[in-house]
Amino acid sequence: MxxxxxxxxxxxxxxxxxxxxxxxxxxxxxxxxxxxxxxxxxxxxxxxxxxxxxxxxxxxxxxxxxxxxxxxxxxxxxxxxxxxxxxxxxxxxxxxxxxxxxxxxxxxxxxxEMDEFISDITLDDLLEAGLIGGNEAKARREKLGLLLKIGYTNGKQLHKRLQMFQISREEYIQAINKILQEENK
Structure with a gap:
C-alpha cells in the first residue's frame, strides 16, 4: 500500500x-x-x-x-x-x-479537515446523548470516536471535531444508536 x-x-x-x-x-x-x-x-x-x-x-x-x-x-x-x-x-x-x-x-x-462545513449536530444533541456531562460521557465519547474514526476528544472538542470532519447527522445518529444498543445489552 x-x-x-x-x-x-x-x-x-x-x-x-x-x-x-x-x-x-x-x-x-x-x-x-x-x-x-x-x-x-x-x-x-x-x-x-x-x-x-x-x-x-x-x-x-x-x-x-x-x-x-x-x-x-x-x-x-x-x-x-x-x-x-x-x-x-x-x-x-x-x-x-x-x-x-x-x-x-x-x-x-x-x-x-474542512472549514466550510457547518454541522447540524448541536451541543444540545451532545448533551442529550450523554456525551457531555454525566458519568458515562467519557466512555461514550471514546466509543463514538472509534465508531466514527475521529479519535477520542474531551467534551469541549467533540463538537468542533464533528464539524471539522463533516460528520453528518445521519452518521452521528447511527453511531449513538449503536452505542446505546450495546449499553442496553
Missing part, C-alpha cells in the same frame, strides 16, 4: 512502524514541543503532496495534532484506537506499538 501524502508522526519508532505497514514518507516531530523548522517542513509537505497527521492516541499526541492543525490548515487525520496502540507487554501507548493491520486500517479511514 503506497501513501501519496507525507505522514507526520512523533518519532523514529513510529516511522519504523509506519514503514512496516505501508510505503510512505514521514516527518517526525520529535515530541510535543514542535519547532518552527518542523512546522515549515509540514507546510512544504502540505503544499507539495499533502499531509496525514498520525499521532499517538494520548494527550501529547492530541497536543501535537492540534498545534500542527492550527498552523497548517487542511491536513488529513489518521486515528488509532487506544487499545490498538498498546504494547503486548509493558506500559506505554503509541503508533509504534500498533500492528501492521491497525496502521493500515487507520490510514484507510483517514479523515479530511
Amino acid at each position: 503506497k501513501i501519496k501524502e507525507i505522514i507526520v508522526v512523533e518519532g523514529k519508532d513510529d516511522t519504523t512502524a509506519i514503514k512496516r505497514a505501508v510505503d510512505a514518507d514521514t516527518i517526525e516531530t520529535n515530541g510535543s514541543s514542535i519547532g518552527e523548522e518542523v512546522i515549515e517542513q509540514v507546510k512544504l509537505a502540505q503544499k507539495t503532496r499533502g499531509v496525514i497527521l498520525f499521532t499517538d492516541p494520548d494527550f501529547p499526541g492530541e497536543k501535537i495534532r492540534k498545534t500542527i492543525s492550527e498552523k497548517v490548515p487542511g491536513c488529513k487525520h489518521a486515528f488509532l484506537p487506544k487499545e490498538e496502540a498498546r504494547p503486548k507487554r509493558g506500559k506505554g501507548i503509541g503508533v509504534e506499538h500498533a500492528s501492521v493491520e491497525a496502521i493500515r486500517n487507520a490510514l484507510q479511514a483517514v479523515k479530511e
Whole structure:
C-alpha cells in the first residue's frame, strides 16, 4: 500500500512502524514541543503532496495534532484506537506499538479537515446523548470516536471535531444508536 501524502508522526519508532505497514514518507516531530523548522517542513509537505497527521492516541499526541492543525490548515487525520496502540507487554501507548493491520486500517479511514462545513449536530444533541456531562460521557465519547474514526476528544472538542470532519447527522445518529444498543445489552 503506497501513501501519496507525507505522514507526520512523533518519532523514529513510529516511522519504523509506519514503514512496516505501508510505503510512505514521514516527518517526525520529535515530541510535543514542535519547532518552527518542523512546522515549515509540514507546510512544504502540505503544499507539495499533502499531509496525514498520525499521532499517538494520548494527550501529547492530541497536543501535537492540534498545534500542527492550527498552523497548517487542511491536513488529513489518521486515528488509532487506544487499545490498538498498546504494547503486548509493558506500559506505554503509541503508533509504534500498533500492528501492521491497525496502521493500515487507520490510514484507510483517514479523515479530511474542512472549514466550510457547518454541522447540524448541536451541543444540545451532545448533551442529550450523554456525551457531555454525566458519568458515562467519557466512555461514550471514546466509543463514538472509534465508531466514527475521529479519535477520542474531551467534551469541549467533540463538537468542533464533528464539524471539522463533516460528520453528518445521519452518521452521528447511527453511531449513538449503536452505542446505546450495546449499553442496553
